[in-house]
Amino acid sequence: MRILIAEDDTVSCHLLKATLTKLGHEVVVTHDGLEAWEALQQPDAPSMAILDWMMPLLDGTEICRKVRADALTSHTYIILLSAMGSKANLIEGLEAGADDYLVKPFDRYELKVRLEVGGRIIELQRVLAERVRELEASVVERKRAEEALRNLTLADDLTGLFNRRGFFTLAQQQLKTVRRRNQSSLLIYADMDGLKRINDTYGHSEGSNAICRVADILTETFRDSDIIARLGGDEFAILAADVPPLGNILVTDRLRENLRRYNQTNELGYELSLSIGSISVEPGTPSTIEELVDAADLAMYANKRGKTVSPLGRDQLSGPRADAYVSLVTAH
Amino acid sequence: MSQIQVTTYKTQEGLLHPKDRELLGDAVDLDVLHTLDDPQNADESDLVVELIDLYVADASSKMAAIQKAVRGAEWLLLKRVAHNLEGSSATLGAKQMAVLCRDLQCLDSAPPIERSRTLLSRLEVEFRRVLIAFAAERERRVA
Numbered sequence: 174m175r176i177l178i179a180e181d182d183t184v185s186c187h188l189l190k191a192t193l194t195k196l197g198h199e200v201v202v203t204h205d206g207l208e209a210w211e212a213l214q215q216p217d218a219p220s221m222a223i224l225d226w227m228m229p230l231l232d233g234t235e236i237c238r239k240v241r242a243d244a245l246t247s248h249t250y251i252i253l254l255s256a257m258g259s260k261a262n263l264i265e266g267l268e269a270g271a272d273d274y275l276v277k278p279f280d281r282y283e284l285k286v287r288l289e290v291g292g293r294i295i296e297l298q299r300v301l302a303e304r305v306r307e308l309e310a311s312v313v314e315r316k317r318a319e320e321a322l323r324n325l326t327l328a329d330d331l332t333g334l335f336n337r338r339g340f341f342t343l344a345q346q347q348l349k350t351v352r353r354r355n356q357s358s359l360l361i362y363a364d365m366d367g368l369k370r371i372n373d374t375y376g377h378s379e380g381s382n383a384i385c386r387v388a389d390i391l392t393e394t395f396r397d398s399d400i401i402a403r404l405g406g407d408e409f410a411i412l413a414a415d416v417p418p419l420g421n422i423l424v425t426d427r428l429r430e431n432l433r434r435y436n437q438t439n440e441l442g443y444e445l446s447l448s449i450g451s452i453s454v455e456p457g458t459p460s461t462i463e464e465l466v467d468a469a470d471l472a473m474y475a476n477k478r479g480k481t482v483s484p485l486g487r488d489q490l491s492g493p494r495a496d497a498y499v500s501l502v503t504a505h
Numbered sequence: 506m507s508q509i510q511v512t513t514y515k516t517q518e519g520l521l522h523p524k525d526r527e528l529l530g531d532a533v534d535l536d537v538l539h540t541l542d543d544p545q546n547a548d549e550s551d552l553v554v555e556l557i558d559l560y561v562a563d564a565s566s567k568m569a570a571i572q573k574a575v576r577g578a579e580w581l582l583l584k585r586v587a588h589n590l591e592g593s594s595a596t597l598g599a600k601q602m603a604v605l606c607r608d609l610q611c612l613d614s615a616p617p618i619e620r621s622r623t624l625l626s627r628l629e630v631e632f633r634r635v636l637i638a639f640a641a642e643r644e645r646r647v648a
Contacts, residue, residue: 183563184556184593188541191552195543227588256592278537278596 174292175219177201179209179236180254181228185277189223189254192281196288206231210239213246220248220295221288223275226255226266237270248298250291254279329403331381332388340402344412345462347400348454351414355456359416359424362469363391364477365407366446375443387445390435394428410466421451448477532634537598538642554646557639560597564590568632571609575625578618584610599635602628 176198180186186202193200201219203209207230212218222240224233231239233253240246253271255262266274272294273287327339335343344360351358365387372380384407391401391409399413413424428447436444450472452465460468538553567590574583591606605628612621 182589182592182596184560185596187559188552188556188596191555225592227585229585256588256595277592281540 174221174288174295175199175201176288177203177209177212177219177222178224179203179206179222179228179233180225181205182225185225185254189279192284193223193288196285198288205229206233206236210236213240213249214243218246218249220298221250221252221291223252223254224271226253226257226262233271234266234269237266241270248302250295252287252291332385332403334388334392334409335400335402337402337404340400340404340410340412341462343400344410347412347414348462348465351454352456354415356415357418357420357456358454359411359413359421360452360454360465360469361411361413361421361424361449362451362466362473363387363409363411363447363449364473366448366477367443368407371443375441379441383441383443383445386435386439387447390428390431390445394424394431404466410469412462416453418453418455421453425449425451448473450474450476531601532599532631533638533642534598534600535642537596537600551646554643556597557643560593561636561639563593564632564635568629571628572625575621580612583612583621594635597639599631599638602631602635605631 176193178186178189178193178200180189180202181204186204190200190202199219201212203212206224206228209222209224209228210231213222213236222236224236226233233255237251237253240249240251250273251271252273252275253266253269254275254277255266256277258276263274273291275284275287325338327335327342329336329339348358365384368380368383371383384403387407387409388401388403391411395401395411395413399411401411402409404410413420416424428449432445432447439445450469452469452472454460454465458465541553541556543552567586570586571583571590574580574586587606587609591603591610594600594606595603605624609621609624609628612624
């Protein structure tokens with residue numbers, strides 16, 4: 174075992190070093206408290222230290238307190254060595270953070286067995302730390318596996334809607350169908366307003382509830398045949414097939430009405446609000462589903478920014494039911 | 506390592522006369538020194554001889570520091586050095602020396618000058634006894 178000794182008395186230091194070396198330990202010698210404290214902070218510092226109580230610059234109890242207060246050194250096993258052998262001294266030393274206390278002049282056999290006690294505790298700490306590392310690695314691995322599993326599924330755990338993978342898989346198929354039938358469709362990108370505020374004010378659990386309520390409202394607003402998905406966080410996408418070019422107005426009116434009704438009846442202390450961007454997809458549009466989602470996202474983003482500058486947005490935001498505001502930007 | 510102090514206190518014959526040994530009495534508790542011997546490593550260098558040499562060199566300079574501290578009324582320095590010397594003296598069985606060092610540490614922050622000088626005189630006498638005892642023990646071991 175590597176053991177640090179801190180002893181300013183030459184004779185005691187030599188005897189301690191010789192005794193520890195004979196017992197088969199590797200000894201790191203320091204001659205004052207500051208030197209010992211600096212050595213204990215090194216990455217390869219010994220796991221055990223034998224500290225004289227009375228030393229220049231920093232005494233043994235001061236080092237104990239520093240060691241215990243520092244996460245990097247707090248596991249160091251410390252034996253405090255002192256000529257002061259009263260019970261009061263013993264209590265003071267242990268209270269300062271020493272693990273054991275030895276009175277000078279020390280008995281070599283007593284030192285030997287006390288080192289063995291310390292060695293057992295250090296070994297237990299090592300095994301425990303290794304086990305914790307294994308458990309942490311296992312948790313990370315499990316999370317990675319769950320994430321991989323989630324990515325393989327099509328459903329969103331939280332809301333029961335389709336997830337990103339589900340949306341892109343099904344929407345791509347749906348687009349092919351409506352194009353073949355020469356039908357128009359509507360792609361809507363929706364983003365919740367104020368989720369961060371809900372999380373900060375009511376907690377993340379309530380934030381998750383709010384996301385679920387939005388999912389319910391979207392499900393209520395759209396048809397069973399429409400593809401409704403949570404793409405992640407507070408972002409949703411809907412692909413509604415066979416919607417005439419001006420049908421988006423009807424759909425967004427319905428969504429606005431459903432939100433308004435919900436906000437009137439809920440007693441949550443906050444109101445749900447969405448910013449949306451919609452894309453009317455004509456039969457001849459060659460864009461991929463990814464390109465359409467990006468365009469709808471841009472439209473939504475412009476809409477969200479416009480809320481703070483447009484006369485309509487300002488009026489809505491300054492009113493008591495500002496969060497109920499739903500606006501529409503149509504991009505082609 | 507300097508052996509000046511050790512040779513100073515050697516007798517002409519090299520070993521102490523029985524009367525001198527009696528005079529030295531309990532200056533050094535040899536039982537304490539013997540506990541430092543390791544019977545399993547008899548062929549290795551003698552740890553006790555190494556410790557005696559270290560003590561003689563180190564304690565001589567500490568004695569000088571204590572004398573200077575008493576003369577200059579530097580009580581904090583006196584307590585620190587006396588504590589240090591007490592530890593090494595007790596480690597090597599110089600028990601009376603250790604007791605006197607402890608008495609010096611127990612002096613008030615501004616003790617009567619006579620009290621500190623008396624303690625210092627007793628310490629100087631005891632130190633000479635300890636040096637003679639160590640010199641004899643060292644000679645016995647290296648012989």
